Amino acid sequence: MNIFFEKINKYGLPILIAGLPLYLVRFKIFGVPTTLLELMFWFVFLSWFFNNFKSIKERIKNKSKIENRKSKIGIYPFSILIILFVISSFIALTMSGFSITALGIYKAYFIEAILFYVLAFNYFKNRENREKVFWALAISAFVISVFAIYQKVTGNFIVNPFWQNEATRRVTSFFLYPNALGLYLGPITTLLFFLLVKKTKELITNYELRITNKWFNLELLKIIFYLFTFIFSLLSIYFAKSEAALGAILISIFFGSLFISKRFAIGFILLGLISGVVIFTNTNLRTFALEKIQLKDFSGEVRKQQWRETTEMLKNNGAILGVGLSGYQKAVNPYHQEGIFFNESRDPDFRRKIVIFDDKYRAEHWRPVEVYMYPHNIILNFWVELGLLGVIAFFGLVIQFFYFGAKLIQNSKFKIQNSSLKNNKILIIGVMFSMVEILIHGIVDVPYFKNDLSFLFWLIFAMMGVYWVEYKNSNRR
Numbered sequence: 001m002n003i004f005f006e007k008i009n010k011y012g013l014p015i016l017i018a019g020l021p022l023y024l025v026r027f028k029i030f031g032v033p034t035t036l037l038e039l040m041f042w043f044v045f046l047s048w049f050f051n052n053f054k055s056i057k058e059r060i061k062n063k064s065k066i067e068n069r070k071s072k073i074g075i076y077p078f079s080i081l082i083i084l085f086v087i088s089s090f091i092a093l094t095m096s097g098f099s100i101t102a103l104g105i106y107k108a109y110f111i112e113a114i115l116f117y118v119l120a121f122n123y124f125k126n127r128e129n130r131e132k133v134f135w136a137l138a139i140s141a142f143v144i145s146v147f148a149i150y151q152k153v154t155g156n157f158i159v160n161p162f163w164q165n166e167a168t169r170r171v172t173s174f175f176l177y178p179n180a181l182g183l184y185l186g187p188i189t190t191l192l193f194f195l196l197v198k199k200t201k202e203l204i205t206n207y208e209l210r211i212t213n214k215w216f217n218l219e220l221l222k223i224i225f226y227l228f229t230f231i232f233s234l235l236s237i238y239f240a241k242s243e244a245a246l247g248a249i250l251i252s253i254f255f256g257s258l259f260i261s262k263r264f265a266i267g268f269i270l271l272g273l274i275s276g277v278v279i280f281t282n283t284n285l286r287t288f289a290l291e292k293i294q295l296k297d298f299s300g301e302v303r304k305q306q307w308r309e310t311t312e313m314l315k316n317n318g319a320i321l322g323v324g325l326s327g328y329q330k331a332v333n334p335y336h337q338e339g340i341f342f343n344e345s346r347d348p349d350f351r352r353k354i355v356i357f358d359d360k361y362r363a364e365h366w367r368p369v370e371v372y373m374y375p376h377n378i379i380l381n382f383w384v385e386l387g388l389l390g391v392i393a394f395f396g397l398v399i400q401f402f403y404f405g406a407k408l409i410q411n412s413k414f415k416i417q418n419s420s421l422k423n424n425k426i427l428i429i430g431v432m433f434s435m436v437e438i439l440i441h442g443i444v445d446v447p448y449f450k451n452d453l454s455f456l457f458w459l460i461f462a463m464m465g466v467y468w469v470e471y472k473n474s475n476r477r
Contacts, residue, residue: 009051012044013123014136017459021144021174021184023108023451033104037451041112045119052122076121077404077465081396086110088390095324102325105449113454120462125469133459134195141188142229148173148181148236171239179445182237182245184452186441187434187460189233190252192226194430197260199223201426243292248440256433259409260426295444298342302369303376303444309335310375310384322387329371331384339368374449378442381449398439401461404468405432411471424467431463 016037025036076082089110096102123129148171151158158164158172170178203219237245257268279285291297295304310328312335317323323331341354342365354365374381382394408428438447438457448454 006051008044008047009123010129011132012047013119013129014132016040016044017133017136017455018140020140020452020455024174024176035451037455038108038112041116041455045115048119048122075469076118077468078397078400078461081393081400082114082117085386085390085393085397086114088386088393089325092322092325092386092390095321096327097324099326102327105325108451109449109454113458116455117458117462120459121465124462125466133463134191137188138192138195138226138229141185141192141233142225144173144181144185145229145232145236148239149232152236152239169239170241171236173236173240178240179242179245180450181240182242183441183445183447183450184456185233185237186245186249186437186447187456189230189237189249190256190437191430191434191460192230192233193253194256194260194426194433196223196226196230197257197264198426198430199226244441244444247292248437251440252433252437255436256429259429298367300444301340301342305337305340305369306372306375307377307380309337310377310380314380314383318384318387320388322384322390325385326373328374328384332375333371336371337369339366341365342367374446376445378439378447381442381446385449397461398435401435401464402432404464405429405435408467408471428464428467431460431467435460435464 019040020037022040023035023037026033027036028034089106093102093106120133124133147157150156151171151173152169155164155166155169158169159176160172162168163170163172163178171181172178173181175181175184199219200223203223234246234249237249254268254272258265279289292300295301309332313323313332316335317331375384379391382390386393405428409425409432438460441447446453448457
């Protein structure tokens with residue numbers, strides 16, 4: 001039995017991370033809805049908890065050695081703000097009247113996600129386990145991307161006929177809609193880029209090793225796998241036409257690369273300047289870029305209409321406490337506009353014609369808009385669900401996250417006792433800018449309120465938390 005628990009503790013979390021999209025496998029147990037991901041999580045978490053129960057109990061009892069416990073085990077960073085975050089979600093649950101849907105959201109996106117943070121933090125603090133976490137993320141991205149590319153080539157397994165049509169094809173991989181692919185792969189792809197840089201740099205530094213050396217060959221294979229996964233991920237996001245994800249990845253990689261080294265910074269600045277010149281000297285590219293930035297395409301116009309409706313709703317109802325978990329669709333419905341007039345033909349006289357022309361012209365430019373589950377903006381998403389307290393807790397977490405990241409990057413430049421900090425500088429940058437990717441994408445989408453995304457969000461926090469505790473503990477010695 002002990003061997004069984006040891007295996008679960010060693011490989012359980014990587015398998016869980018690799019299988020994050022398995023939330024799509026849904027069923028009921030004794031009438032209670034659940035997912036395969038949820039069952040996997042509780043199995044791994046409870047195995048870890050009971051395997052460590054005795055040591056946890058001893059630490060709690062041993063009050064006189066609390067400082068020693070902190071230095072060896074590491075406190076949980078972000079604790080106060082996490083508690084505030086959970087409290088705000090419970091208040092939102094009460095506002096929803098403890099409905100079945102709200103209870104499911106509360107359980108999956110807050111309770112289980114926070115416990116996943118605890119599990120991931122304890123796993124990741126063991127340096128031998130870190131490579132397994134990166135492998136798990138890469139394997140997950142690789143499988144999802146290969147299937148998405150297969151969909152692009154064949155059109156098979158795309159449920160929506162419009163997305164399946166070759167002229168309008170958008171891949172979804174295992175997900176239900178294209179943007180879910182970009183939301184999931186976005187932060188992973190960003191992190192993979194910096195992992196690739198770190199691995200390549202280490203290989204070049206140790207190039208004097210013989211090519212037959214086992215370490216050299218293994219690291220070379222890892223780099224090849226990470227490289228193909230990175231390329232396939234970008235391709236699948238492109239084939240999904242998830243432009244927000246693609247833009248967020250490229251922006252995050254560009255700015256993150258400025259912190260790696262002076263050479264990297266100069267190289268990426270030059271690349272950025274060349275890209276800027278190419279875009280703004282090419283009429284089509286410039287028009288496309290400005291259209292996306294200004295949200296003047298159909299998707300952007302829908303987002304802006306959503307934000308107007310949500311803002312109006314918050315002014316009249318829920319500005320302080322929000323509208324409760326899963327309460328947005330019902331609350332925004334009285335303010336919802338059933339559709340918008342969209343100037344697809346780029347007619348410069350569009351607005352005047354919409355007013356004075358006949359019903360036929362208006363009908364040609366009318367596009368229906370559904371009531372979405374969330375407002376598709378990271379601030380508004382948390383505001384309507386958790387109220388102002390939830391927004392404060394969320395942004396407090398993000399600010400603390402970037403404070404830790406900035407401090408770690410700054411101190412990695414100097415000779416400090418924690419040599420692992422300098423060795424992990426590129427990975428810390430990767431973790432930091434994978435969160436940047438989430439926030440940028442979150443301007444126009446919902447990068448948290450989904451089973452896989454909430455777990456991925458807290459995995460990134462756990463990584464940063466471990467690096468921070470290592471740094472603080474090294475300075476205590």
